[in-house]
Structures are given as C-alpha cells and as structure tokens.
Amino acid sequence: MNRITISNPFTLKNNNITFKNRIVKSAMSEALASKNHLPTPKLFRLYEEWAKGGAGLVITGNVMVDHKALGETRNIVLENNENIDLFKKWAEAGRKNDTHLWMQINHPGKQVLKGVVGEAVAPSAIPFEPDLQRFFPKSRALSIEEIRGIIQRFANTAELAKLAGFSGVQIHAAHGYLISQFLSPRHNQREDEWGGSIENRFKFLAEIYHAIRTKVGDNFAVGVKINSSDFMKAGFSEEDSQFVISELDRLGIDLIEISGGTYERAALFGKDAKPSTVKREAYFLEYAEKLKEKADIPLVLTGGFRTPSAMNEALQTGATDFIGLARPMALYPDYANNLLLNNASDLSIKTIKTGFSFIDDKALMELTWYSQQLGRIARGKSTKPNFSPFLSLILTLFKNGKEVFQKRRV
Numbered sequence: 001m002n003r004i005t006i007s008n009p010f011t012l013k014n015n016n017i018t019f020k021n022r023i024v025k026s027a028m029s030e031a032l033a034s035k036n037h038l039p040t041p042k043l044f045r046l047y048e049e050w051a052k053g054g055a056g057l058v059i060t061g062n063v064m065v066d067h068k069a070l071g072e073t074r075n076i077v078l079e080n081n082e083n084i085d086l087f088k089k090w091a092e093a094g095r096k097n098d099t100h101l102w103m104q105i106n107h108p109g110k111q112v113l114k115g116v117v118g119e120a121v122a123p124s125a126i127p128f129e130p131d132l133q134r135f136f137p138k139s140r141a142l143s144i145e146e147i148r149g150i151i152q153r154f155a156n157t158a159e160l161a162k163l164a165g166f167s168g169v170q171i172h173a174a175h176g177y178l179i180s181q182f183l184s185p186r187h188n189q190r191e192d193e194w195g196g197s198i199e200n201r202f203k204f205l206a207e208i209y210h211a212i213r214t215k216v217g218d219n220f221a222v223g224v225k226i227n228s229s230d231f232m233k234a235g236f237s238e239e240d241s242q243f244v245i246s247e248l249d250r251l252g253i254d255l256i257e258i259s260g261g262t263y264e265r266a267a268l269f270g271k272d273a274k275p276s277t278v279k280r281e282a283y284f285l286e287y288a289e290k291l292k293e294k295a296d297i298p299l300v301l302t303g304g305f306r307t308p309s310a311m312n313e314a315l316q317t318g319a320t321d322f323i324g325l326a327r328p329m330a331l332y333p334d335y336a337n338n339l340l341l342n343n344a345s346d347l348s349i350k351t352i353k354t355g356f357s358f359i360d361d362k363a364l365m366e367l368t369w370y371s372q373q374l375g376r377i378a379r380g381k382s383t384k385p386n387f388s389p390f391l392s393l394i395l396t397l398f399k400n401g402k403e404v405f406q407k408r409r410v
C-alpha cells in the first residue's frame with residue numbers, strides 16, 4: 001500500500017501537466033445549450049460551481065463534433081469559431097480555482113434519440129436490441145469518405161476547444177456512441193479495413209487520436225473514456241479493451257477513464273452489478289486492478305464511488321490514479337471540497353426508478369433525473385436529492401414531448 005490520498009497532486013507523464021488533487025468530475029450531459037447548441041449563462045454558472053467545488057479536473061458533458069449528429073436536443077456543438085467567445089466564457093468559468101477543464105468530444109453515431117436528427121449513422125446498419133428500438137431510429141452504414149470526415153471533425157473540435165481555453169479534451173469512446181460502435185464486433189460488421197479484427201476496429205479511434213494530436217500538439221492534454229467491456233454477447237470484450245488501452249498508452253494518450261456498458265447494458269450506472277462488485281463500491285475496480293498490474297497507465301476510475309474510505313483505498317492500492325465522480329457531483333457540487341477537508345459523509349445514492357420497467361431497465365431515468373438536478377444548480381437553486389422520479393418523468397414528457405418515451409413500431 002502507498003500513502004496516496006485524494007488530496008495528492010498528480011502530474012501527467014507525457015507533458016508535466018499537474019492536477020491539484022485526485023478528484024475528477026466525470027462527464028454529465030447538461031442539456032443546457034441554447035436552441036442553436038451554444039453555451040449559455042446557465043452553463044457558465046454550473047461550471048463555476050464545480051470549479052469552486054474543488055475537483056482537480058472537471059470534464060464537460062459530451063460536446064458534439066457535428067450539428068447534424070446530436071445525441072439529445074440540447075447538446076452543445078463546437079464545429080467552427082463563429083461563437084468562440086461563448087466557449088471562452090465557459091472555459092473561463094470552469095477554470096477558476098486552478099481547476100483543469102477538459103471538453104469531452106463525441107459523435108453519437110446511431111445512439112440518437114428519435115426525432116432529434118434526420119438520420120442516424122453507424123459503422124454498419126445493425127439495429128439495437130428490440131426494446132431499445134423504441135428510443136433509437138434505424139441507422140445506415142457510413143462510407144469511407146464520411147468516416148474520414150468525422151475523424152477530421154474530432155480534430156477540428158479539439159483544436160477549437162484549445163483555442164477557447166479548455167486545458168484538454170477527452171475523446172468519448174465509451175457507452176455505445178460512435179467510437180464505441182466501431183470498437184464493438186457486434187455493432188461493427190464492416191468488411192473493409194475499419195472492421196473485423198480488433199486492430200481494424202481500433203483504427204477509427206487511433207486515427208481520431210492522431211488527427212487530434214497533430215492539431216493540438218504535445219502540451220495539450222488528450223484523454224479518452226473507454227469501456228472495460230460492453231457486457232454484450234459478441235460485443236466489445238475485456239480483452240479488446242485491454243488491447244485498445246495498451247495501444248493508446250503506447251501512442252501517448254495522457255489519461256484513460258474507465259467506465260463500462262451502453263444503453264443496452266447500463267453497467268455504467270451499476271445495473272446488474274454482482275453483489276461482490278456492489279460491496280467493493282466501484283463497478284470497474286477489478287478491471288482497473290488488472291490494467292495496473294500490467295503497466296503504469298494513468299487511470300481515472302469512474303462509476304459507483306460513494307464513500308471516502310473506498311476512494312482512498314482504490315488510490316492506496318494503486319488500482320487508479322484518480323477517482324471519477326458523476327452523480328454525487330450532480331447533487332453535491334462541492335463534494336470534492338468536503339472530501340478534501342475530511343468532511344464528506346458516505347453517500348447513499350439510490351437508483352432512479354419510476355416503476356415503468358421499459359424505462360427503468362435502460363437507465364434513461366438516471367440521465368433525466370440527474371440532468372434536472374444540474375438544471376437546478378445552473379439556475380442558482382439548491383438540488384433536491386429526494387425529488388420524485390415519477391414527477392421527473394412527467395416534467396420530461398411535458399418538456400420534450402411524449403414521443404421520446406412512446407412505444408413505436410420501427
């Protein structure tokens with residue numbers, strides 16, 4: 001055991017960028033963009049609260065690289081410098097208090113809620129499992145030219161994030177979005193050089209990384225969020241994940257955040273976790289331990305951490321370098337300060353359930369309920385940890401229209 005605790009600083013091995021402590025606010029899609037998908041004063045306030053809240057690194061909710069490919073209606077999009085001043089304001093708010101602020105950049109591929117975009121694209125035109133087809137439309141396979149175009153879009157967005165004053169970017173390669181679709185042999189059944197072996201399925205992410213690095217240089221942080229596994233039959237496996245992570249490390253990635261699952265298997269929220277996993281708190285702890293046994297790859301472990309003792313133990317055993325926290329930060333934006341002052345209590349954060357299994361099983365309510373809490377912080381209100389999931393659902397239906405949750409034939 002070493003004596004590392006959450007309050008120790010950490011320096012990235014590739015470029016000497018230092019974080020003041022080991023706490024990371026993980027990405028949470030805020031749903032606070034303007035109708036034109038731009039940052040708003042509400043977003044500035046939310047990020048200022050998190051910056052004051054004490055985490056060493058704050059990662060934004062996913063920012064889309066293409067306005068024609070949105071995961072949700074109020075996603076932020078960064079694809080040109082027309083409104084760069086608004087992104088500068090966002091970066092300024094989120095970097096207060098010596099906080100690192102990384103923009104998570106994403107393309108949803110076919111994981112787009114019905115009615116949000118005209119057309120959904122994917123590596124191959126493979127549908128989701130039947131019970132998800134009510135939420136997500138049919139997709140079509142991307143052409144090679146389109147794949148190349150999306151790679152350049154990631155690089156372009158990363159360059160703009162740097163210009164705006166963010167201190168890094170995180171490529172979203174987890175949770176079933178486009179990069180994760182390319183990595184999965186279940187969702188990527190291409191027969192060209194972008195599909196087949198894990199080397200080929202990794203090519204899309206590898207090229208995105210290279211294209212970004214070419215644009216931003218070595219002294220700007222580039223991280224990735226990746227699944228330990230998709231937990232799907234014939235899907236992205238732990239062996240695939242280990243291969244991808246060691247390759248990314250070899251290529252010079254700065255930091256790897258470990259998560260798991262997709263909308264099809266919501267392991268990211270601890271759905272169907274084994275009792276032994278629940279006991280150890282962090283859902284992907286065993287996987288992180290395996291990675292660290294093999295190589296000293298800089299890691300953020302995210303998912304399930306709720307007690308200071310489990311966080312410190314994961315750091316002290318060397319299973320991870322950072323503790324990633326999402327839902328705790330949506331309810332208690334200053335939770336990091338409390339942890340650092342040894343003032344933090346153990347959290348008991350319940351799964352959000354409405355009683356409608358077709359919604360609850362897919363963890364869509366986790367996203368809805370917590371993003372409503374983010375909205376409260378953004379409006380200067382206090383959060384409501386006891387807010388009814390049922391009321392949250394009614395509010396969402398009222399706001400977004402009932403088609404999002406309606407059963408439809410596809």
Ligand SMILES: Cc1cc2nc3c(=O)[nH]c(=O)nc-3n(C[C@H](O)[C@H](O)[C@H](O)COP(=O)(O)O)c2cc1C
Pocket residue numbers: 026027028029030060061062104172174175225259268269302303304305324325326327328366367368370371
């Ligand atoms: C409202 C909400 C939005 C989320 N949006 C994102 C996102 O944009 N990108 C991402 O990588 N993960 C997203 N997540 C997943 C979290 O980053 C995290 O992996 C997950 O909540 C597990 O961590 P926790 O147990 O600390 O909450 C979101 C989670 C919530 C609750």
